[in-house]
Amino acid sequence: MWRKIGYFLLLTLAAVVPVIVLVLLPVWGILAAAVALVAWLTLTRTGRQARSATAVAVSTLPQRIGSSSVVVIGIAGVVGVLVALFAMADGFRATLQQTGSDDTAIVLRAGSQTEINSVLDHDAIVVVSQEPQVMRDAHGRPIASPEIVVAASIPKKSNGIDANVEIRGVGEEAWELYPRLKIIAGRRFHPGLRELIVGKGAAREFAHTRIGSVLDLNGQPWTVVGEFDSGDSHDSELWADTAVVATTYQRGSSTSSLTVRLANPRLFDAFKAALTSDPRLKLQTQTTRKYFAAQSEGLTKIIRILGTTVAIIMGIGALFGALNTMYAAVSTRTREIATLRAIGFRGAPVVVSVLIETLLLAIGGGVIGGVIAWVLFDNYTASTLGANFSQVVFEFRVTPALLAEGLKWALAIGFLGGLFPAVRAARMPVTEGLREL
Amino acid sequence: MKYLHLIWSALFRRKTRTLFTLLSVLAAFLLFGLLNSVRQAFANAGQSVAGASRLITISKVSFMVALPKSLDLRIQAVPGVSDVTYANWFGGIYQDPKNFFANEAVAPNFFDVYSEFKLPAAQLRAFAATRTGAVVGASLASKFHWKIGDQIPLQATIFPQKGGVNTWTFNLVGIYHIANPQERGQENALFFHWKYFDEATQFGGGSVGWYIEKIAQPKDADHIAQAIDAISANSDHETKTQSEDAFQASFVSQFANIGLIVGAIMGAVFFTLILLTGNTMAQAVRERIPELAILKTIGFPNGSVLALVLAESVLLLALGGAAGLGLADLAVSAIRAHLGAIPMLPVGLESWLQGLALMALIGLLVGALPARRGMRLRIVDALAGR
Numbered sequence: 135m136w137r138k139i140g141y142f143l144l145l146t147l148a149a150v151v152p153v154i155v156l157v158l159l160p161v162w163g164i165l166a167a168a169v170a171l172v173a174w175l176t177l178t179r180t181g182r183q184a185r186s187a188t189a190v191a192v193s194t195l196p197q198r199i200g201s202s203s204v205v206v207i208g209i210a211g212v213v214g215v216l217v218a219l220f221a222m223a224d225g226f227r228a229t230l231q232q233t234g235s236d237d238t239a240i241v242l243r244a245g246s247q248t249e250i251n252s253v254l255d256h257d258a259i260v261v262v263s264q265e266p267q268v269m270r271d272a273h274g275r276p277i278a279s280p281e282i283v284v285a286a287s288i289p290k291k292s293n294g295i296d297a298n299v300e301i302r303g304v305g306e307e308a309w310e311l312y313p314r315l316k317i318i319a320g321r322r323f324h325p326g327l328r329e330l331i332v333g334k335g336a337a338r339e340f341a342h343t344r345i346g347s348v349l350d351l352n353g354q355p356w357t358v359v360g361e362f363d364s365g366d367s368h369d370s371e372l373w374a375d376t377a378v379v380a381t382t383y384q385r386g387s388s389t390s391s392l393t394v395r396l397a398n399p400r401l402f403d404a405f406k407a408a409l410t411s412d413p414r415l416k417l418q419t420q421t422t423r424k425y426f427a428a429q430s431e432g433l434t435k436i437i438r439i440l441g442t443t444v445a446i447i448m449g450i451g452a453l454f455g456a457l458n459t460m461y462a463a464v465s466t467r468t469r470e471i472a473t474l475r476a477i478g479f480r481g482a483p484v485v486v487s488v489l490i491e492t493l494l495l496a497i498g499g500g501v502i503g504g505v506i507a508w509v510l511f512d513n514y515t516a517s518t519l520g521a522n523f524s525q526v527v528f529e530f531r532v533t534p535a536l537l538a539e540g541l542k543w544a545l546a547i548g549f550l551g552g553l554f555p556a557v558r559a560a561r562m563p564v565t566e567g568l569r570e571l
Numbered sequence: 572m573k574y575l576h577l578i579w580s581a582l583f584r585r586k587t588r589t590l591f592t593l594l595s596v597l598a599a600f601l602l603f604g605l606l607n608s609v610r611q612a613f614a615n616a617g618q619s620v621a622g623a624s625r626l627i628t629i630s631k632v633s634f635m636v637a638l639p640k641s642l643d644l645r646i647q648a649v650p651g652v653s654d655v656t657y658a659n660w661f662g663g664i665y666q667d668p669k670n671f672f673a674n675e676a677v678a679p680n681f682f683d684v685y686s687e688f689k690l691p692a693a694q695l696r697a698f699a700a701t702r703t704g705a706v707v708g709a710s711l712a713s714k715f716h717w718k719i720g721d722q723i724p725l726q727a728t729i730f731p732q733k734g735g736v737n738t739w740t741f742n743l744v745g746i747y748h749i750a751n752p753q754e755r756g757q758e759n760a761l762f763f764h765w766k767y768f769d770e771a772t773q774f775g776g777g778s779v780g781w782y783i784e785k786i787a788q789p790k791d792a793d794h795i796a797q798a799i800d801a802i803s804a805n806s807d808h809e810t811k812t813q814s815e816d817a818f819q820a821s822f823v824s825q826f827a828n829i830g831l832i833v834g835a836i837m838g839a840v841f842f843t844l845i846l847l848t849g850n851t852m853a854q855a856v857r858e859r860i861p862e863l864a865i866l867k868t869i870g871f872p873n874g875s876v877l878a879l880v881l882a883e884s885v886l887l888l889a890l891g892g893a894a895g896l897g898l899a900d901l902a903v904s905a906i907r908a909h910l911g912a913i914p915m916l917p918v919g920l921e922s923w924l925q926g927l928a929l930m931a932l933i934g935l936l937v938g939a940l941p942a943r944r945g946m947r948l949r950i951v952d953a954l955a956g957r
Binding site: 450462 | 587588592597598601602605632633636664668728729731735737774825826835836839840843846847851
């Protein structure tokens with residue numbers, strides 16, 4: 135009785151420890167382990183035994199193709215769902231993280247977390263723009279853009295339901311401040327006119343955003359004159375001249391935020407100190423990288439938790455499917471395995487051969503799942519509600535790192551699903567096995 | 572029913588295999604229960620009975636834009652409107668931005684219109700009498716261990732007080748409950764007086780975030796909404812009035828297409844499950860061919876053999892599925908109890924009915940091929956092991 139319990143505990147330990155190592159191991163570690171395995175298989179005596187036992191196991195695979203496909207498809211399902219959900223989280227985070235940089239800083243009213251909640255008056259804008267840390271353009275003007283963010287309701291193309299789109303009024307220096315932004319169609323808006331340029335994400339998601347369309351904003355007609363691509367979350371916005379947006383939305387001379395380019399990223403601390411020590415100002419500032427990265431945290435975390443939970447539960451289901459299949463495989467090969475043992479094969483090669491067979495099936499499943507997720511979801515466009523209560527358009531990203539993570543899960547499930555049947559195969563009494571029909 | 576014993580022993584002929592298959596089925600239905608609970612929470616947002624008899628008026632520009640307070644009396648005069656109340660989004664933070672909950676400045680008659688927010692009469696009177704009073708939902712109060720008499724400081728993110736003070740302190744005078752468990756998510760909110768807000772705020776005074784109208788006849792909703800919007804047509808503050816259900820549904824749909832995501836995951840789960848249990852059933856029948864032949868020999872008609880195998884696979888799905896859904900039920904209750912404001916509905920009758928239908932359907936589907944094989948086998952061949 136005690137022996138049995140002890141044996142079971144030992145086996146569980148033997149199963150759990152490698153899985154934990156596998157999860158923690160970086161990609162090169164797994165590759166190194168694979169190389170070591172191949173070396174063992176070719177160089178040592180037991181290794182060569184294991185290799186031939188594996189060859190026998192794999193050569194009989196086609197006879198068990200129906201039940202073996204359960205392992206492959208079960209694991210493909212887990213990996214596919216995991217990769218797709220993580221691709222969503224990564225895509226959203228990447229979109230927001232790219233938006234910021236270390237050498238631009240955003241200034242908001244103290245206490246406000248987002249631009250839409252913030253108000254800066256004209257005096258504050260002038261004072262901050264004149265800080266010495268702010269970079270100047272060729273004409274000696276500070277590169278600072280006072281910006282107004284408002285949300286407008288525009289019907290979505292997909293379902294015709296009104297959703298919020300972010301309208302951003304930007305200052306004259308915006309073109310210097312956002313060098314990555316490129317006009318891909320039409321032209322820039324003219325300052326002083328009710329003209330808009332539309333980000334390419336917003337153009338894809340919202341109706342009435344073609345060049346030449348007229349949008350009604352707060353009762354006034356605005357013309358779309360251009361489309362831009364900045365490769366980040368500004369792509370979900372519509373841009374116009376701050377002064378004209380302020381008039382339309384009756385903001386007077388106040389704005390929502392001020393974004394400045396610093397002459398040097400190292401000057402940020404001095405800039406921050408200058409702002410906080412000035413008694414005239416009640417402001418807070420962050421680098422835009424920090425500001426936008428913080429906006430992605432909540433949703434990214436929720437999607438990652440959801441993805442992991444779903445994958446664990448699906449993984450448990452797939453694991454029992456794999457166990458079933460491999461136990462059945464071992465029991466149909468009882469005589470084969472007993473024969474191997476009778477002609478002198480040791481236990482370890484038999485264990486290894488069953489394990490390798492399962493891992494091969496698991497890798498097949500992992501690759502299939504990853505490829506399906508990649509084909510269906512790489513660059514798939516989605517949108518959600520961002521921090522400014524407006525739609526943020528982003529693309530799913532199926533990265534090599536995610537695919538590697540999916541393969542890790544596949545290997546972990548395959549290892550657990552193969553180990554117990556493998557050990558049973560090796561512990562089978564030879565005489566009984568040979569008698570089996 | 573008399574064959575139950577036979578089916579049962581056939582099912583547990585190979586204990587390990589059946590157990591593993593059951594656990595796979597359990598995992599699939601556990602996931603079904605959990606995801607369905609999330610999906611329903613999003614799909615049901617605002618579909619309350621009371622919600623149908625209330626309209627919401629927001630600025631046509633966006634719900635972030637305020638409306639003038641003067642609209643109150645004019646909306647009150649619209650025929651069919653039995654009561655009007657209003658609210659302002661405050662957006663305050665309690666201690667840490669992570670502790671998010673809704674907090675709104677509301678009109679004195681707010682709790683008359685939201686009659687499903689049950690507040691003891693004495694607390695309601697105390698709220699009316701306290702200028703800085705606040706009322707919170709029971710879930711929120713228990714989350715932060717607040718009790719009546721506590722002072723709750725909120726950090727303003729939008730509205731500092733006059734003089735630039737950012738902290739607003741409220742006296743907790745009432746705790747409301749919501750009877751319907753499906754709507755209990757609305758207990759995660761704090762309400763205080765619009766009048767106090769209006770007096771103390773640095774800017775944004777004299778304006779209202781949105782109006783809520785109670786209407787006598789839900790079927791008149793469209794007419795009344797048009798009449799309300801006509802009041803401010805062509806002004807600089809045009810309005811958009813819609814039923815509370817429609818308002819919340821459009822808000823939720825902006826987050827993400829939850830139905831699509833959940834549907835895709837469940838598709839993957841059940842596709843895998845069908846394959847997995849199908850394999851188990853095929854194996855089970857293949858092993859038992861001689862036994863099935865004996866059943867036929869002693870006089871079981873083809874139809875009965877078919878029914879026996881089908882019943883076995885449905886039983887397999889039903890055992891695993893019921894255990895999985897039951898587990899999901901417990902898990903959802905536990906999650907809701909511990910995390911509070913999470914968009915999940917209890918696993919209700921609807922989920923159970925859908926789940927049972929799925930169990931029967933998948934059971935029949937995966938049993939079909941093996942059962943046909945059992946039905947068609949020829950006694951002589953099967954007994955001879957051919």
